[in-house]
Amino acid sequence: MLYDAFVAPFAEFEFMRRALVGTFALALGAGPIGVFLMLRRMSLVGDAMAHAILPGAALGFLLSGLSLFAMTAGGLAAGFIIALAAGLVARATELKEDASLAAFFLISLALGVTIVSVKGTNIDLLHFLFGTVLALDDATLILIAAITSITLVALALIYRPLVLECVDPGYLRSVSRAGGPAHIAFLALVVINLVGGFHALGTLLAVGLMMLPAVAARFWARDITAMILIATIGGAFSGYAGLLLSFHTSVPSGPAIILVAGALYAGSILIGPVGGLLRQAFPGRHLEA
């Protein structure tokens, strides 16, 4: 009975196993990236960049159909260009970076949907926006795994300046020049993870597996290492539970995964021990001074 509900879908169907491996790999890279986005107060930047990838991937699709290489290359190019352009506009004008990103991503989304619609059908458009996690082929899985591996190694290399730049940017600048390059490397990691997530979850949902477990983790840990661990496990669990939910109830799988992550977040707001609502409402008797 339990086996039927929780294990059998993955044991019996290869597409479920592939989807599970794909989401686990995504969660492994997206967890820490999401935590850093949140701590750097860039949560919405992730969202904006995810949209920005769409026109690039759509151009790849326009030129060579549903080719993994073309769509990945297009997505990466668009992501980097938007990240760079938003940074430049923010630096060269009075506009703050978040405002310029908002402008870019609205344009990108409209442009991307238009390009896809020119050549493809509504089904194609749905694939772009919400992904095809149940149809991950070998090449896509390898791409996602590679992106995750690169992400983890690169994060290990830039971990110290990344942390220090969040806590005490003035100090970092006084001891090292690593802050700027680390920030750029981090933005690059955000882009490649979103492109990986795009293949499984689409441009609209890719950022969900990144941000939702991260903001949920904030309610469970006071320490950044624990936060990263919790976010990663939360993301992987969302993948597993979401796929099961979708299997048993025929809900589309991508949204199901994000809904589970959303439920984890809502539950964390409620019962999380670090600043959760219940904890605030019933803090317990105060302690000795």
Place this chain on the structure above:
Amino acid sequence: MKAALRFTDLTLGYDRHPAVHHLDGPVEQGTLLAVCGPNGAGKSTLFKGVVGLLAPLAGAIDLNGRRAHDIAYLPQIAEIDRSFPINVYDMVAMGLWRRAGLFGGIGGAERERIEQAIAAVGLRGFEQRAISSLSGGQMQRTLFARLLLQDASVILLDEPFNAIDAKTTADLLDIVRRWHAEERTVLAALHDLDLVKAHFPETLLLAREPVAWGRTGEVLTPENLLKARQMCEAFDAGAAECVQAA
């Protein structure tokens, strides 16, 4: 002996408006120097210039062969994100940056130094506490522990005792005096003139332009302080180009 720092006709500022104007003179090795002046007098700007966060509009700062990164710098506490999830131990450990850098390991000897620094500022037992749970005084003690680990020969403190109680100020002043005894060069931006008179042998009074620089008793006279206040209140958005610079 060559001075630890030497300012040569130094002008620092933002958007062509000078915040420190035509500063000249040496800071000898081992000096304990208070930098005083009203808000907006250029104290923080001067420190940012010394550590290389701000390029001079004119003139130069000679660091006597040091790199700017070798100078320990305590920024104003408001520039730190206190909500970041990091504990006291890790915050202090960042003082080893020059030694450990991006990837260097932190071994037994370093751990011992970190623990010593934490003990020296009276924070033993607080190692695992998140910085968000610290009081203002405890946070400043944490930052002083980090400065201790930096082990620098020139130390800049930007308003280190703002909103800090008397006990903590006294403890932290002990550390400053220890640095002075070890012949390190310490510059501190301060507002509390009684504290300056009691503990700092030399003072630089700034009001964008240097008003006076020398022995504290001779610098902090009522006339000089009045002059500093008047000079500082005169910010002119439509200022003409400086003739002296030509």
